Amino acid sequence: KQEVTQIPAALSVPEGENLVLNCSFTDSAIYNLQWFRQDPGKGLTSLLLIQSSQREQTSGRLNASLDKSSGRSTLYIAASQPGDSATYLCAVIGVTSGSRLTFGEGTQLTVNP
Amino acid sequence: DAGITQSPRHKVTETGTPVTLRCHQTENHRYMYWYRQDPGHGLRLIHYSYGVKDTDKGEVSDGYSVSRSKTEDFLLTLESATSSQTSVYFCAISRDSGTEAFFGQGTRLTVV
Numbered sequence: 001k002q003e004v005t006q007i008p009a010a011l012s013v014p015e016g017e018n019l020v021l022n023c024s025f026t027d028s029a030i031y032n033l034q035w036f037r038q039d040p041g042k043g044l045t046s047l048l049l050i051q052s053s054q055r056e057q058t059s060g061r062l063n064a065s066l067d068k069s070s071g072r073s074t075l076y077i078a079a080s081q082p083g084d085s086a087t088y089l090c091a092v093i094g095v096t097s098g099s100r101l102t103f104g105e106g107t108q109l110t111v112n113p
Numbered sequence: 114d115a116g117i118t119q120s121p122r123h124k125v126t127e128t129g130t131p132v133t134l135r136c137h138q139t140e141n142h143r144y145m146y147w148y149r150q151d152p153g154h155g156l157r158l159i160h161y162s163y164g165v166k167d168t169d170k171g172e173v174s175d176g177y178s179v180s181r182s183k184t185e186d187f188l189l190t191l192e193s194a195t196s197s198q199t200s201v202y203f204c205a206i207s208r209d210s211g212t213e214a215f216f217g218q219g220t221r222l223t224v225v
Contacts, residue, residue, distance in 0.1 A: 031211035043203060044156075044216040089156070091214075099144055099163065099210035100171065103156040 002027045002094045006104035013080055014112050021075040021107045023090035028068050034101065035064050035075050036089040044089065048075070080111045116140050117217035119204050125223045132191040134220050136204030138184075145187040146205040146214070147171075147179065156203065162187055163210070194224045 003026045013019050023033070032051045036044040048057045048064040050073070056065040063076040073090060087108045091101040116139030126132050136145060146161040148171075158171030160179040168179050176198060178190045191198055204217040 034214060036216070043218040046213055046215055049213045091156075093211050098169070099161065099207065100158050101146075101156075101205075101214055105153075105155040
């Protein structure tokens with residue numbers, strides 16, 4: 001059974017700092033990995049999707065990498081801003097899980113002005 | 114934003130009553146999903162659909178049923194609500210299997 005772990009569970013940084021969020025998964029047979037952002041009381045917003053054949057994806061100040069063989073992904077946020085404060089979730093679709101996303105429990109990020 | 118509308122957004126119901134949550138999409142995506150989000154458990158899949166009248170169970174399907182009679186609508190029914198079904202319910206869609214998933218704003222359900 002696929003398990004997804006996100007470390008740390010919470011992170012507090014000063015504004016302007018570059019930071020890395022980590023995601024690990026137990027079964028490397030995946031179709032893709034997706035990073036989401038969730039603001040309190042809101043739905044999930046898709047940030048980046050990395051296909052299993054890709055090593056990284058970039059969108060603005062965000063860069064996500066994927067190392068399928070080691071079961072790890074990182075989300076790099078450059079020059080963090082208070083507006084980046086949210087919970088960040090990663091999810092994978094495994095080859096044997098059909099179209100189901102398996103989620104980690106998220107990293108709660110606070111960027112202090 | 115992907116065109117996903119969940120209704121109602123908030124509901125309080127009594128134990129033992131039936132409840133139906135609705136997810137409506139305007140993207141013509143083939144796949145639709147229902148997840149629940151609970152502290153300490155994260156997001157867990159309840160049921161999903163891969164086409165009209167085609168559905169399958171997720172990891173926490175007991176006590177829930179679904180129906181999809183049209184591409185754009187996916188209904189989640191709690192036949193007899195229990196307090197353990199108090200949760201935030203999210204609908205998601207994807208164009209096809211393994212493609213990017215988009216989520217609705219959620220329905221907060223409280224069973225008293």
